[in-house]
Amino acid sequence: MLAIIDSVALLGLNGQKVRVEVDVSHGLPCLEIIGLPDAAVREAKDRVRTAIKNSSLDFPIQRITVNLAPADLRKEGPIFDLPIAVGILAATEQINPEIVADLLFIGELSLDGSVRGVHGVLPLVLAARELGIKKVVVPLENAPEAALVRDVEIFGIQTLAELAVALRGEAELQPSIVEEDVFLSCSEGENLDFADVKGQLAAKRALEVAAAGGHNLLMLGSPGCGKTMLARRLPSILPDLTFEEAIEVTKIHSLAGQLSSQNPLVRKRPFRAPHHTSSSTSIVGGGRVPKPGEISLAHHGVLFMDELPEFHKNTLEALRQPLEDGCVNVSRVAASVSFPANLMLVGAANPCPCGYQLDKEKECTCTPFQVQKYLHRISGPLLDRIDIHLEVPKISYSELNETAPGESSQQIKVRVEQARAIQRERFKERLISCNAAMGTKEVRLFCKLDQSGTNLLKEAFTRMSLSARSYNRILKVARTIADIDNSGAILPHHIAEAIQYRGLDRLFRV
Template sequence: MLSKVYGSAVFGIEATTIAVEVNVDKGIGYHLVGLPDNAVKESNYRIAAALQNIGYKVPGKKITINMAPADLRKEGSAYDLTLALGILAASNQIRSTNIDRYIIMGELSLDGSLQPIKGALPIALKAKEEGFRGFILPKENAKEAAIVDNFEVYGVKNIKEVIDFFDEEVPLERTKVDTVKEFQTFQDFPEFDFLDVRGQEGIKRCMEIAAAGGHNIILIGPPGAGKTMLAKRLPSILPPMTVQEALETTKIHSVMGKVKNMGLMHQRPFRSPHHTISSAALVGGGSYPQPGEISLSHNGVLFLDELPEFERRVLEVLRQPMEDREVTIARAKFAVTYPSSFMLVASMNPSPGGYFNDPDAPVTSSPAEMQRYLGKISGPLLDRIDIHIEVTPVPFEKLSEKRGGESSKQIRERVVAARNIQSQRFSNLNQVHYNAQMGTKHIREFCVLDPTSLELLKNAMQRLNLSARAYDRILKVSRTIADLNNQENISPEHIAEAIQYRSLDREGWLG
């Protein structure tokens, strides 16, 4: 007898429905076709043991299983439950009148219990799009898949529950999530708060500007100046994610199996990879590509601590994704594109010893050592970072102050107000939502300068020998400063402040 059950495969962050056709006939043998990988081929051992331990069996006949489309490679152990139900239905051990109306996925343990899978959210979105009635999957993934509105999601702990649902019509408990209510509940509880930061008012101002315009920023200063502390607090002042942004971010983390019982992600991601990371781990890769750190930080912050310690070739792969806000990983037979619209926050010491031109410093470096150290970061990469700012140590008087500074909530209110101005400005543009995303065409339209501002910028360009990309960066930052001040036009004060935030372009840093 022939039966058909449906599963799904995830490529990139999109799912493709897989039809599992099972035919049981006279003879002996087990044939699994349709480009399965080793994990799928090994499923027959897990299925046989699991069925035996719950009172069923794999029939001693000729079993042929085709996973269509047959030219698409299937990988992972998530097809165990799909294959097991197909075998039971084809051998008439269970009734299967409605089995083809559901997507069924799950990894089997030998006792019949189910282990969580990856990519539940993209699979649920595709299943709803194609008109399936529901999705049956492990309990740990149910909340994640239930994010999809008006779609039946059933989380199960054991294959016996699924068998009873189809064979004896024992109802399964549907998982429901009020996405909007749950999303709004967790918006205002940052783990790190700027209230904890003493002093550093100028740096806080830079962080506010960076958050308001979505600008990349690099912090340069000696050890203990507070670079990492400030960077970790940046997500707390970023605008709350929209439901659409949360859905995009959750899909990427779902593919990596990092969501499970969390449901819809409500906080912007903050990723801080170690400096020994490889280029494949940073941008994504592998024989069957997986998202890298830049995609996992989509709609959030990618923090690279001690930037010169990263391998130069690793840093260079950031250049194209920072411009295009997506990364395409190409293989011989296919290519996968992952979104990577992130804010880059980097920190570094000004020299190998950690101190710059300080005669009282405990460790000093020669000019040659400093140039070699700073030379690990290429000019094109620095050009793509809008704000360069020096972080100086906090004096004792500031550290011992009992009075705290502004809280993240207060700063965030100004950031949100500036972002709202930008949303209105770019309301007719599909690919631009905040100032950092502006292209050359948009800069010419929205960053018009008066003669005084233009002369000021011209002098800065000549004296600092700035590139055309640095020119655009200054205009973008000045536009954000004007938005924070709720001013329609860019003034000389805004240009002057934006020029100050190009520390690494000044003489004495990179020569």
Template sequence: MLSIVKSTALHGLDGQVIRVEVDVSNGLPGFDIVGLPDAAVREARDRVRTAIKNSGYEFPIKKITVNLAPADIKKEGPVYDLPIAIGILAATEQINQANCQEYIFLGELSLDGSVRRIDGTLTHIMVARDNYFKKAVVPGDNAAEAALTDGVEIYPVISLCELVQFLCLEKEIEPYRVDINAILNNDSCYYPDLKDVRGQLAARRALEIAASGGHNLLLLGSPGSGKTMLARRLPGILPDLTIDEAIEVTKIYSLSGLLKPEQPMISTRPFRSPHHTASTVSITGGGRFPRPGEISLAQHGILFMDELPEFRKDALESLRQPLEDGIITISRVNAAVTYPAQFMFVGAMNPCPCGFYGDPVKECTCTPFQIQRYIHRISGPLLDRIDIQIEVPRVNYEELSGQIRGESSAEVKKRVEAARLIQNERFKKNNNNTGQISCNAMMQPADVRVYCKLSREANSLMKTAFQQLNLNARSHDKILKLARTIADLDDKEKIEAQHLAEAIQYRNLDRRI
């Protein structure tokens, strides 16, 4: 007898519905799975057989053929254990097949019949919703994550036996629901406070501007000057995630297997800080069947790379296209997948190999050639894509031991949110073919011409800076975007000379690197 149940397959953050076709017929006993299954799917034969027996149901001693259609799409992972088991039970009439037709089934089976959590549940459910399915059966540990999707009723199960009783109408399972707003408003995540930073007024100002406009940032200074301390406090002054942003980030973390049962949704902006020995694949994503890397895991958050020149050159150069386009496409023989990559890039580096070039207290021991070779590990094209380049000087004793503390993250965040609100209102009128713009850093050249109007004095200053600093077109637009953010913080409609002057001084490292 033939039975058909439905599941889903993923291709990056997209996917499609899979028909799990199970045929049980007379013949030599066997259990075959076809339809481009990977090793984990092929091993489902032993898991499903043992789980059905240990759950108290009959496993047929017949020829069993399972086809995962369409057959030209690679099937990965143990997500098909549960639909295959349900298909076998329906084909042997232990379950009424008509009761299975409106559900999407997802889940891995243990040998005792319990249902284990899987990766990528949120994306699977969104695929089901996009294909007009209204009901889905998922592992109990994935229920909260799956319920984030509107329009699909989520039925959590903890065992195969419980699911069979439900499909045989012998047991009720209530659809699982979550309060998304309550999760987003959870303040349990604590970011280090900016008030802990002593001195560093210029660097604090740079952080505020970067957060207000979504600009990339490079911190350069001697060891112990506070570069890492400043960077780790940047998430605390960024605006809170919106619901759409939180769900998009959660999809990526779910696909990567980084969600915890007690954390069904990523409700705070990610802060990713890979070690400088990280490989290029771990930064960009990849593998035989491409998975997200640090670039995508930092979506709507911050990618912080400490000791920037120590990273592999190919890893650094791989940042150039994502920083420009906001997406990253990973091409392999088996697949080509596009992941989102809209993040703030923050780098930190020393001015020389020993770290003390230009330090007023400790003498540098590096030769000019060593300094130049070290600095030039950061290529010009990559530096072009970093809006703010700020030196972080050594903190003196009076600042360090004084009782005066700087503004808290909460106070700075209010100004950042006010500036972002101005930008949101401005770009609501835009929404053109360049796509949705949420902050100044995302403006395209056409948008810069429209929204970055200069006063007469500012225009004269821009011309002088362009000629004296040998700026290119990209640097020119970066300065204008940065000046637009500074003007927004000052609540000014037009960019004045003082706004532009401050933006230009954040590019002064171009002459040195």
């Protein structure tokens, strides 16, 4: 007898419907799985056989052929264990095929018949919704995550025996419901606040501008001046994630296996801080079967790269295209996929190998050639894609000993959110979320200057030998500064501050 069960497979973050066709016929007893399965799928025959037996169900001593269609799509992972088992039970009439027809199944089986959680359930269920499927059976462990998808009824199950009883019509599957507090703003984790940072008023201002416009930022300064401390507090002044943004971020983290049943929804903006020894693949994404890297895991959040010049050159150069396009395209023999990478890049670097080239008190021991070689590990094209360059000075004793707290993150966040509200209104008819994402047309339309501003920018362009990309970046930053000031026009002092944030060009282009 033939049974057909619905499931779904992922290619990157996109899903495709998979029909699990199970045929049980007379012949030598065996279980064959065809349809381009990987090793994990081929091993399902042993898991399924043992799980069915240990669930007090009958495993047929016949020839069983399982076809995963379409046959030209590679099937990966243990997510097909459950649909294969259900298909065998349906083909041997141990469950009601009519009940099964309306359901889609995802899950891995243990040898004792329990259903284990799998990675990527959220994008799988979202793909199922796009395919018009309204009812999905998932492992109980993944039910809170899957239930985030609206307009789809989710049934979480714990064992195959429990599912078989429901599919025979002897009990009802209970739909999973998302708790309301899942959608509330999250306050868990470290409570880092800008009030803890002593001094560094110029650096705080630059970070505020970066947060308000979604701009990339590079901080250059001596060891211990506070670069890392400042960067780690940047998420505390960023606007809260919208529900749609949270779902986008959660999809990526689900595929990477970084969710738990206790925290099914990513509610805080991601902050990723990979070590400088990380490989290009771990940063950008890829592998034999393409998976998201750090730049995708930082989607709608911050990618902090401490000791930026110490990263491998190939890794740094691989950032150029994602920073420009907001996505990363990974091509492999097995597949070509695209992962979102709309992020803020924050880099921190010492000005030289010893770190004291800009220190006024401690003498630098590096030669000019060593300094130049060190700084040039950050290429000009990558530097052009970083909107704000910032020299972070060494903090003085009087600032460090100051007892009065500085401005809090919440106070700064209010101004950032007001600036973002202006930008949302400005770009409401365009696929843009902030000033940093403006293209050439938007820059021409929304970044018009008066004659004084034009003359100032012209002089800076000539003296600093700026590129066309740097020119546009200055205009974008100036637009953000004007938004913080709630000014419709970009005034000369807005341009002057934006030009000041390109000050490191002179060091990197010596």
